[in-house]
């Protein structure tokens with residue numbers, strides 16, 4: 001798929017975790033390698049490859065997408081975390097290995113694998129094939145730091161060996177950063193057994209990533225600063241890779257490239273937006289992830305949006321619609337648009353959109369900043385609680401929803417729209433994350449990574465010779 005291979009250009013294979021919020025930044029990271037003379041190839045499991053293939057932007061063929069078998073049936077509906085994990089551990093490695101060997105024989109050299117840490121299974125494949133690997137962290141650096149603190153947390157008895165918090169409250173305190181608490185631990189999802197299994201996933205990820213020389217992070221270089229805007233040194237844990245912040249991979253220079261959407265975007269809502277006044281529409285989206293939002297909450301939010309009496313666009317997958325009250329879609333058809341998947345960035349850019357109710361996924365957070373939209377935060381799982389903390393307490397560009405009842409949302413909408421200083425804070429965080437200085441630091445970091453990679457490659461070549 002995409003352009004034909006170019007045997008002259010060294011190849012970098014990128015292995016994302018198979019979720020929208022992971023594949024999007026990987027594509028953009030791949031594109032950043034093109035101008036450095038590499039041929040980027042994104043490897044995805046078949047179940048998402050089928051979906052992406054239908055929605056890929058054909059003229060942006062600079063990045064190739066290839067698939068590997070996964071043993072999964074993605075047609076039946078959303079796959080859960082554990083079936084994907086099973087496939088990643090037991091099925092995909094052997095196919096990636098044979099793909100790498102095939103590349104080596106037929107198409108020329110793969111010089112590096114860039115591996116999403118949530119797909120850490122591929123680190124061992126790279127090792128077996130003798131190919132240098134770099135890690136990729138798709139979210140904030142602080143959430144990576146939280147994961148790397150697991151051994152310290154167990155050692156100081158803040159959590160048990162199975163990840164169960166010993167008490168409620170602070171688990172990690174970093175200089176000049178908000179305190180991270182038990183609520184922010186990303187494995188605390190679902191039953192006791194699922195929490196234990198998720199902690200195991202993270203500890204295995206950590207163990208595997210200790211062999212990585214480099215880690216590319218989809219966050220901005222000045223993520224850690226103090227109240228005087230001075231950079232703060234956050235000591236990395238022992239045996240950690242060299243970190244290169246290269247994000248956000250959503251910044252304006254990269255957004256001419258269409259995201260490789262897993263679902264077809266409903267573009268009718270763009271025309272609909274053109275008929276609405278500036279800042280009047282509420283956009284609601286909880287990203288792509290299968291999150292335990294639940295029917296009851298969907299129903300509450302549905303009734304709230306209706307009673308707010310403001311126009312809205314709500315991204316709600318078909319599989320989540322059982323919770324809607326009978327006849328809801330027809331009833332609200334004049335007031336709002338329910339879509340299964342939206343052209344999110346175009347919606348956020350639209351002047352009619354004033355407020356964004358978000359799950360605080362990292363890419364969505366960065367896109368909101370890029371478009372300077374005020375946020376109402378409703379974190380659901382994983383890193384979203386930490387992202388929410390930064391949005392609300394540090395950057396002060398949004399308000400956390402305490403619930404989805406009318407009173408909760410009404411009050412929060414009032415707070416964000418009446419806050420006259422929020423516009424200025426949005427501009428400030430925009431500059432810090434995507435402004436000129438941030439962009440040139442990112443370019444420098446990418447160059448430094450590539451310099452390191454070339455040195456390793458040179459040493460390998462000398463040895464082979």
Ligand SMILES: O=c1ccn([C@@H]2O[C@H](COP(=O)(O)OP(=O)(O)O[C@H]3O[C@H](CO)[C@@H](O)[C@H](O)[C@H]3O)[C@@H](O)[C@H]2O)c(=O)[nH]1
Pocket residue numbers: 019020021022024138139259261285286287288289315340341342343344345360361362363364365367381382383384
């Ligand atoms: O209708 C929609 C909804 C979303 N998007 C796009 O999908 C991406 C969603 O990414 P993100 O906001 O990061 O959410 P998730 O896909 O849910 O991402 C997962 O991965 C992220 C990166 O690790 C984490 O921060 C999240 O918590 C985790 O749920 C964004 O680029 C959106 O523009 C669309 O194009 N159309």
